[in-house]
Amino acid sequence: MYALKPIKVYMLEGADKDPRARARMERILNAVNYPLADVVTFNKDNLAEVTREVADQWPPDNVPEGTYMEWMRPLVFTTTQMTKFRPDLTALAEEAGEGVHAGMMLEFLGYMDLWRPYHQRKDDWEKNYVCWPTWDFGTISGCSHGCIYCGTGRGAKYIALGLNLEQYVEEAVEPKILKESWQRCFRLIGTGADHPTFEPEYGAFEVYLNKLAEHDRYGYFHSNSDNMDWVQGLTNRDRLIGIWSISGAGQARVFEPAAPTVEARIKAMGKLAEWDVPVRPKFKPILPVKGWREDAADAIKLMFETLEPESLGFCVYMWNSFASMSATLDINEMDPEIIERTREAADEMEGIITGPFPHDVRKEIYTHYATEARKYSDDTLLFISTESRDMWDDMAETLGQDPKYFFCGCSSTALPGRKLGLSKDCPHSTYAPHGFDPNEE
Numbered sequence: 001m002y003a004l005k006p007i008k009v010y011m012l013e014g015a016d017k018d019p020r021a022r023a024r025m026e027r028i029l030n031a032v033n034y035p036l037a038d039v040v041t042f043n044k045d046n047l048a049e050v051t052r053e054v055a056d057q058w059p060p061d062n063v064p065e066g067t068y069m070e071w072m073r074p075l076v077f078t079t080t081q082m083t084k085f086r087p088d089l090t091a092l093a094e095e096a097g098e099g100v101h102a103g104m105m106l107e108f109l110g111y112m113d114l115w116r117p118y119h120q121r122k123d124d125w126e127k128n129y130v131c132w133p134t135w136d137f138g139t140i141s142g143c144s145h146g147c148i149y150c151g152t153g154r155g156a157k158y159i160a161l162g163l164n165l166e167q168y169v170e171e172a173v174e175p176k177i178l179k180e181s182w183q184r185c186f187r188l189i190g191t192g193a194d195h196p197t198f199e200p201e202y203g204a205f206e207v208y209l210n211k212l213a214e215h216d217r218y219g220y221f222h223s224n225s226d227n228m229d230w231v232q233g234l235t236n237r238d239r240l241i242g243i244w245s246i247s248g249a250g251q252a253r254v255f256e257p258a259a260p261t262v263e264a265r266i267k268a269m270g271k272l273a274e275w276d277v278p279v280r281p282k283f284k285p286i287l288p289v290k291g292w293r294e295d296a297a298d299a300i301k302l303m304f305e306t307l308e309p310e311s312l313g314f315c316v317y318m319w320n321s322f323a324s325m326s327a328t329l330d331i332n333e334m335d336p337e338i339i340e341r342t343r344e345a346a347d348e349m350e351g352i353i354t355g356p357f358p359h360d361v362r363k364e365i366y367t368h369y370a371t372e373a374r375k376y377s378d379d380t381l382l383f384i385s386t387e388s389r390d391m392w393d394d395m396a397e398t399l400g401q402d403p404k405y406f407f408c409g410c411s412s413t414a415l416p417g418r419k420l421g422l423s424k425d426c427p428h429s430t431y432a433p434h435g436f437d438p439n440e441e
């Protein structure tokens with residue numbers, strides 16, 4: 001795992017009761033060189049005090065030479081609670097004071113979502129989104145990468161990890177995959193988390209994939225990381241599919257300060273390809289930084305010199321207005337001509353989920369990426385991720401895929417070997433032509 005340097009480590013009382021959970025925590029502490037004796041135990045009685053401390057100590061005053069500030073986030077070992085019930089901690093959070101909120105306290109106590117739905121059909125239709133309906137799993141909240149375009153990356157004050165993974169796969173994963181019998185591939189992704197950065201010490205993918213293998217399902221990691229050597233020793237490596245977020249070098253340098261370089265990520269992809277694990281990178285989010293065309297061309301060239309991915313996806317930075325983007329990202333680092341066109345389109349893009357970059361800008365970017373990729377491979381399946389149906393209508397020919405049946409990265413149906421596992425409960429993507437009535441589905 002990463003050589004994190006947590007300012008402090010906390011543990012929910014009893015989270016280490018199971019010897020497997022205890023061993024998991026000890027492996028992580030060893031890896032980050034943090035003494036077990038210094039771990040602060042908490043329960044509901046001192047939760048206000050502990051969360052207050054966590055809120056106060058971030059950001060740290062000093063960052064030692066050679067580490068990233070984001071690697072110093074405190075670790076919180078907890079027990080994922082196998083329930084949908086949530087205690088009301090509003091009063092306790094108020095007592096703890098500014099900077100502490102009830103959601104943070106809930107995560108400390110292990111009340112994290114056991115699974116989450118994404119891209120349900122009617123929802124995507126209403127938002128003008130194209131993706132695949134899916135249920136995701138996760139046992140971590142928070143990340144050590146600190147990408148500036150990500151709320152968790154920018155602002156997280158801690159990383160919380162559920163230690164009871166064996167219980168989680170028995171009591172959450174198994175019943176859910178049996179219920180969603182149509183879904184073939186499931187992400188282990190969590191809340192703004194990057195599970196692979198904690199492997200192999202955390203050991204989540206070993207137990208997760210073993211459970212998925214019992215039911216002939218596949219599991220995704222979704223990562224920005226180059227920490228991938230643990231994959232080689234997995235018992236059910238053939239159940240794993242690798243999804244990466246990748247960028248051009250300029251974007252990584254400016255906006256992904258604590259993530260591995262583009263070269264390192266591509267090298268890690270190459271290892272997985274050698275071990276016959278399907279590799280599906282996505283340039284997501286694409287930020288048109290100065291020199292973005294050359295950055296894209298270089299990264300794509302290096303990728304195809306290293307491996308032939310099953311698919312390659314593109315998604316321009318979205319889910320923002322021009323104002324919210326300008327408030328969080330340094331737009332002076334971006335292509336001035338594109339920023340000007342985006343500024344001019346700010347009013348018309350207000351409230352549009354694929355904003356702030358207008359359709360013509362995004363299309364220009366996708367066309368460039370697709371053209372570069374096609375210089376090296378006719379077989380890799382190209383796609384745009386979570387885009388509008390209008391963009392698919394414009395780009396389908398260039399990409400060479402049907403928006404209703406496109407093969408992409410982390411979809412519920414994208415089986416290894418570029419095969420779609422369609423069924424009557426998931427017959428196609430959430431693409432629908434204009435005029436389609438979702439109530440008639």
Ligand code: SF4
Nearest residue numbers: 131385408409410411
């Ligand atoms: S890769 Fe496919 S399933 Fe995953 S977010 Fe993008 S469009 Fe949706």
